[in-house]
Amino acid sequence: MLQQSSWTFRYSLEGFLKRVLHCAPCPLTAEGLVETVLSDWAGPEQSRESIAARVRASLEATNGAFASVGNDKFTLRQTAGDDLQNHAYHFLKKTKRPQKQGDILRHLQQVTGRGRGELMSRVDLDCDPRFARLDGGEWLLTEWQPANDKIVQMMQARGIRRADSVDLLELVNEEAEQEYHIFYPEYDPRFALVGTVVECLLVELEAAATAEDTGMKTEEDNMTTTEQATVTSQATETTDLSAISTHQLVATVLKQLTDVSNELKQRNQDIPNEVLTLFNSEDLAGIEVLMGERKRVGALADDLALFVSKWSAE
Template sequence: MRCEVEEKMAVGVWDWMEGCHLQDVISLHRYSLEGALKRIFYLRRSSLSIEELETILMDEYSFRESRSKESLRIRLQKSLQAQHGPFVSDGDRWRLREVDADALHQEIYDLFQQSKQPMKQGELLRMLQQRMNRSKGELMSKVDLQRDWRFARLEEGEWVLTEWDLDTVDVPKKGKEETKVSQTNDIVELVTHELEGYLDQLAQREQEIPQEVIRMFDLEDLSSIERLMQEKRRISSFASDLREMIAKWSRQTDSVNV
């Protein structure tokens, strides 16, 4: 009996939501466009046309008055049709793609469930590196929160779970200057992580070269040995420059954050 009552209540809620504007139910202005779309589809639990989505988003000032020169309709089409994106079409209607979660993205989902706080991607990568003992470069190449509809990006760059009600989540609000500094730091941090991943790859290659030299020595292939030694010198020089660049950027970012 209780289950029947709960089911009727749930149906009543969805009927009510379908009869009113979705923006009256959810706060969309804090999401990026893709994040807002994920949240809309998550709550609606049904497919929607571009026209219906546009009507919902047009009532949000942040989407209607975007600084983009493209119309909301064009931006919607690009978001929905993005290759390997979180949305799929059923004719002229769109819905969320089924999640095929791997162990890595399930770990990220669990991290959000435990922290109950929005997180930047750089922060996520650091936590994953500690928990999973994997290189930053490897993680950056495999983490794709945009494709997984369970994760929604906010306008300021933080990620949240799409299922969260943002009115109950503490998302720090920043002034314009603070936001600019934060966004710049996030970009520098992501680039730095990527460069560190390249360093890991260079170090791995540098370790492989001596074995190849021995193999070429057994084959008496002197030209290949010379080529390998030149490659090793280039790797050593390039890795040194990368380490210096990463250290410099890290110091500058740390000084800004103080």
């Protein structure tokens, strides 16, 4: 479970160490923690020497979240936290969702009346063992048990391809021996998310494999040669822009931009399938690149749609 959650959520190094020590029944040695980081968190491009140095620096940081108990063993530091960190803790506890630093600070501004500058200088969640940070900057509670793995198993076993995220979490908690505190499919390459509806890509892949094994034909297989030729002809058809009026030119360009925006949106929906392939091969670097591209493609599609909407209204 711990290994999968590290891939699913991509904890920061400190966040991952907090999670490991929270789940451990006793203090762990620095060497043992290095081995766990290498096997469950670090990518293949990271050397043992650099990981060992980073782990050691995190464990021995002044006023950090970790405490030495002797014999080079470490555990989470016991702390009651100050009022601001306690407010942040209860905020996450109530929302039951990972939160960006900015959202946490805005909440603290509302409940304490203090300025953002003061809060930024005083709130240090890294030093509080109750909070674990993701690589993307979101904060979640170290105590939270991710439900992603259990939900994948359940959806595969039942052949469920799509379901509401809230319903899935409630269902898995009804059947599980332990309570799962969080289901966060946004950063999990095994899921695609539209609104609150979750689609398990692993179930789709299995369904596709079943279709091949049973000789079922897809829509593409059923397309006749004539239909394929028609599609190809339509795709390659171009408009001679020099032969149309200015009004038609503007309308044509806006339509082309709309088509490009729609194509980008479609590609963005297909990216999780590419990520899944990299996930299965544990290509962490490739996953990070694709997730970054997904944000860029989505932003570009939205900007184009906004541009078309603006000029179409004039």
